[in-house]
Amino acid sequence: MERVVIVTGANSGIGLALCERLLTEDVQLRLCLACRNMQRAEAARAALLTSHADAHVDLLHLDVGSMKSVLDAAQEVKTRYRKVDFLYLNAGIMPNPQVNIGAFFKGLLSRNAIRMFSTAEGLLTQQDRLNADGLQEVFATNLFGHFLLIRELEPLLCQSSHTSRVVWTSSSNASHSAFSMEDIQHRNGTEPYSSSKYASDMLSVALNRQKNSQGLFSSVICPGLVMTNLTYGIVPSFFWTLIMPIMYLIRVFTNTFTISPYNGAEALFWLFLQKPESLDPRAKYHSLTSALGRNYVQPQQMDVDNETPEVLFAKLLELENFVKKKLKSEHLDGDAHQRKN
Numbered sequence: 001m002e003r004v005v006i007v008t009g010a011n012s013g014i015g016l017a018l019c020e021r022l023l024t025e026d027v028q029l030r031l032c033l034a035c036r037n038m039q040r041a042e043a044a045r046a047a048l049l050t051s052h053a054d055a056h057v058d059l060l061h062l063d064v065g066s067m068k069s070v071l072d073a074a075q076e077v078k079t080r081y082r083k084v085d086f087l088y089l090n091a092g093i094m095p096n097p098q099v100n101i102g103a104f105f106k107g108l109l110s111r112n113a114i115r116m117f118s119t120a121e122g123l124l125t126q127q128d129r130l131n132a133d134g135l136q137e138v139f140a141t142n143l144f145g146h147f148l149l150i151r152e153l154e155p156l157l158c159q160s161s162h163t164s165r166v167v168w169t170s171s172s173n174a175s176h177s178a179f180s181m182e183d184i185q186h187r188n189g190t191e192p193y194s195s196s197k198y199a200s201d202m203l204s205v206a207l208n209r210q211k212n213s214q215g216l217f218s219s220v221i222c223p224g225l226v227m228t229n230l231t232y233g234i235v236p237s238f239f240w241t242l243i244m245p246i247m248y249l250i251r252v253f254t255n256t257f258t259i260s261p262y263n264g265a266e267a268l269f270w271l272f273l274q275k276p277e278s279l280d281p282r283a284k285y286h287s288l289t290s291a292l293g294r295n296y297v298q299p300q301q302m303d304v305d306n307e308t309p310e311v312l313f314a315k316l317l318e319l320e321n322f323v324k325k326k327l328k329s330e331h332l333d334g335d336a337h338q339r340k341n
């Protein structure tokens, strides 16, 4: 039977590069691009079909930052497919990023310069906002929408007859210190991106603990520093072009400067080829590119303890209940309003 692969945020950057690589590997796949903007999704589909004319590429409307959209999309997936083999949780945002220039120059002169270039630790802050569901937008998009999607697709992902995989596009910028269990949405800080990515690392560990026995395996990757719309939002593209020679020089010292979306998708693609039983549930798989341009994947243990992931999982379940109740009551209010008029 053909394998079903769903990729969120598939219309650009690392997600689109992954789709291209998956079809090159297996043109028999049923590949589903889950995107919030259907025009961009159509364009991505057309681009994929240019190089893989016989491919089966489906489109799914999914705004992973809107809980109603996630529930509707999951319903649609359940009517279309009988199983999901791979669910790539790749959509992500970093709104209003600010680079701390002072910290950058200080870091440049310190012993931690290479670490700073690979993790951006202490360099970046963002300004988040509330979305229409009353959730912090970065948390909702990067983590909670994906959590809800997994929960809704459990009947297709947790089947004893075969294994399914979820793969999180996390980041080296995920940071334990940015995350607080008392403020999982990061309402009060200025590093919502680091917090959401750290939460995805923990959630993956919790999912493995709870769902491996039901045939569901979760993995985490970091694509390295890649030139995409996300990074062009941090520093304009002309600046990246100007400093590109310096970027290739830095690559000599840190192989985390993967730069192209194709290279960045290395770990996502590599995981597609692996048997889930052979993977380490506590590892983050890094896409790396050597100074000579060779792509490879290296696992690194995540900074996650044994208990905290379970606490986060329980908190997310609570929030799921709350959000679903709220959506239901809004729906009933809407119906009553319509009957009145």
Ligand SMILES: NC(=O)C1=CN([C@@H]2O[C@H](COP(=O)(O)OP(=O)(O)OC[C@H]3O[C@@H](n4cnc5c(N)ncnc54)[C@H](OP(=O)(O)O)[C@@H]3O)[C@@H](O)[C@H]2O)C=CC1
Binding pocket: 008, 009, 010, 011, 012, 013, 014, 015, 034, 035, 036, 037, 040, 062, 063, 064, 065, 066, 090, 091, 092, 093, 141, 169, 170, 171, 172, 222, 223, 224, 225, 226, 227, 228, 229, 230, 231
């Ligand atoms: N670039 C980098 O250096 C790094 C990126 N990452 C992660 O890689 C992932 C992919 O990002 P990247 O390719 O770089 O950047 P892009 O901005 O090119 O891709 C992000 C994708 O996510 C989609 N997306 C954003 N919000 C939503 C939403 N609410 N619902 C559905 N789709 C959404 C975007 O759609 P649209 O086109 O409509 O905006 C786009 O397709 C992200 O999770 C990011 O955090 C991690 C480490 C480094």
Ligand SMILES: CC(C)=CCC[C@@H](C)[C@H]1CC[C@H]2C3=C(CC[C@]12C)[C@@]1(C)CCC(=O)C[C@@H]1CC3
Binding pocket: 099, 104, 116, 117, 118, 119, 120, 123, 124, 170, 171, 172, 173, 224, 225, 231, 234, 235, 243, 246, 247, 250
């Ligand atoms: C000379 C030079 C390369 C200057 C650029 C300085 C910074 C703008 C970058 C240094 C490390 C980068 C980095 C990211 C963004 C741009 C930097 C801060 C990310 C945070 C992008 C998104 C991620 O998920 C991880 C990246 C880590 C490294």
